[in-house]
Amino acid sequence: MAKPSAFSLWFAGAAGGLIGGSAVGVAEAGWVLTSTTPSEYQAVLYGAVIYGVIGSILGAGIGFANVVLGALGRERGPGPALGWCFGFFGTMSALGLVIIRYILNKQWYMEAGVPMTTTLGVAGALGAFSLVGIWLGRNLLTKTPLRVLPAPKGTFAVWGAGTALTWMLSLAPAPGAVGAEVPHHPQEGVGPRPNVILFHMDALRVDALGVYSGDAAASPNLDAFAKDAVVFEQNITAASWTRASTASLFTSLSPSSHACETKDSALSPDVVTLAEALAGANYATSGFPNNANVTGALGFGQGFDWYPYLPEYPLGAKESSYSLSMYSLARKVYAKISTKKRVEDYYMPAETQLARASSWIDAQGADRWFTYIHIMEAHDPYFSHPITGEAYGRAEFPNPDPALKEHLHDLYRGEVKHADEEMGRFFAQLKADGLYDNALIIVTADHGEEFFEHGGWWHGTTLYDEQVHVPLLVKLPNNARAGTRVPWQVREIDIAATIADVAGVPKPETWDGETLFADDFDQQLAVTLPPPPADAEGAAGAEVVAAAPPWTAPSWWQLPSSRAALSEQDFEGYDLQSLRADGKKLIQANRVPAANDRKQPPEAFYDLTVDAGEQAPLTGDASVEGMRARLQESVDIARAKGVGAVIANMSDADRARLIQLGYLQGEDAEKK
DSSP states (O other): OOOOOHHHHHHHHHHHHHHHHHHHHHHHHHHHHHHSOOSOOHHHHHHHHHHHHHHHHHHHHHHHHHHHHHHHHGGGSOOHHHHHHHHHHHHHHHHHHHHHHHHHHHHTSTTSOOOHHHHHHHHHHHHHHHHHHHHHHHHHHHHSGGGGTTSHHHHHHHHHHHHHHHHHHHTSOOTTOTTSOOOOOOOTTTTTOOOEEEEEETTOOGGGSHHHHOOTTTOHHHHHHHTTSEEEEEEEOSOSSHHHHHHHHHHSOOHHHHOOOSTTEEOOTTSOOHHHHHHHTTOEEEEEOOSGGGSGGGTTTTTOSBOOOOOOOGGGOOHHHHTSHHHHHHHHHHHHHOOSOOGGGTOOOHHHHHHHHHHHHHHHTTSOEEEEEEEOTTSSSEEOSSOOSOEEOTTTOSSOOGGGHHHHHHHHHHHHHHHHHHHHHHHHHHHHTTOSTTOEEEEEOSOOOEESTTSOEESSSOOSHHHHEEOEEEEOGGGTTTTOEEEEEEETTHHHHHHHHHTTOOOOTTOOOOOSSOTTHHHHHHHHSOOOOOOTTSSSHHHHHHHSOOOOOOOGGGSTTOOOEEEEEEETTEEEEEEEETTEEEEEEEEOOSTTOOOOOSEEEEETTTOTTOOSOOSSOTTHHHHHHHHHHHHHHHHHTOOOOEEOOOOHHHHHHHHHTTSSOSGGGSOO
8 A cells, every 4th residue: 555645644634624623613603503592694604614724724733743643654654534534533622622611611610710620521521532533434434435535625525515505504594683573563543743762872971061061162062952952950870880771761660670780680571661662652663772781682672673783793703603712712813913993893883873773764754763872982992083093991991090080081072072973963964854853852871981080980880970960951842942951850760751751652550750841840940940030110119129139049959849869780799779869869888899899888978969079978967867768768669669680691792792891801801
């Protein structure tokens, strides 16, 4: 028997690695696709191609070893059939060990690391599998038609045919595809109701807008919009991180009631959402989420006809491919060699979100509709504008140097300014299309952002006002009450109830919020406005007018319309509750993690009438007992009507996206 050539031995190993790598990739893709409801099947094609390339590289190394063994063993060295088996099973075992450990670490050991005993057990099982496979495979590759595999034509024919099949499968419609079924709502029952637009400006502080801060350059377009709207000066969110706060916005419930308040929770199907209420009244409904915390996979798509979460993934991947372990490795390598950050690697820019919403609105024609638009510019990472690649985010910089405070705040303001410019264009288009005047348009935020006011950064770890006091601008149909400023305190949970009220839709019985425009709204507003000057010729007389004391408008805590605001937090070990009412604020920290401890006291009580920045907690104040009882009662009532937590079934793609945004920790949180 002629001794096999060095090339045939080397190629046999590389060819076995190519087929073995593809087989592992397709197997992992199958696991990914069957563990969730996929929106597409691209993972099988990525698995076949990327894993095949990686496998061929590993197999080439095994092929080189085959050449060395052949040279040393003369005629006894491995032939092409045995060399192909070495490449095939060696690659499968190596990749299999990496992937199995990756899955075990994420699913069973919660990223705490796989014990060495488990790793050795998996390695032993794979080794035994390989030995049996090599013994059987050598006979199959010498005594059956499979003997064509070690040759170039055979390998490329099999790999090409398999790749073609995976490509065709990747194009097949998937059960979770966006827009697979878009119901039509009969519009006869809608009548003259207004169209509704709800803007959610993620991480937007109340003082980031000029209409609140007085800075005319901060947000000129939103300030102009505010002249057509009602400006609520004291709007308090239910939580200071996106998932819990948005759940309260959608359900008009406190976090203890909707139970979607932790990182592993999803929105229960038992709640009634704003979109469900409007869809039930025959509104066409759409949402454009822009944060992996509020996707349809976490239950936030309830009631929406169209609710696509469409981020961009590096290297042309889609969500299913993003979940592959080797794609994760390729993404990390790409991130390390990339010199500039891209906005799209974190979220979709405002212009993209608004363009998607505009296209959907255009498609509705004369139908009545509701759309939710999520804008992420104010959320970290803060990019410089124009985009240069400079960006600062929580994942890479969890505790920035305090010396960077002003620079980070300037970048943040620049992000707000960019979003403001894009929203100005959007409003102009609505006006040009004749859709602006009759619409109910609301601009608000899920939470604010901290810039070291209390020794920390970002959001989600405190309930101070920089994180829970956010803007609320409500433009009523036909610009009713345009330019009105409302001084009394309102709550995030009142927004859904207000939309239902203005749209003429019955408020679901489960909602706790109340409309912002109660029957006595104008009477309460009149209390806060200065009285008209007395007529000098009238009964009062000039002397009485001159002698009258200066009129002082009541502050928000003095008005009967002010609503006590409960905020709650269960995030990264920070278990917090607060009640803001009557000019006072009580914050209780029941559990704070030892790591990265914000040094928050178990209880802090503030008089906001003299300490709006919450820098000097009161001690020994007699009113704290009453506030403590009110806070406990509010929490007890919220928990009593709770729907029960639902555990989130989050894809690896969404999990990685949350790591990028700093919401999750783990091996992917390393600096990129």
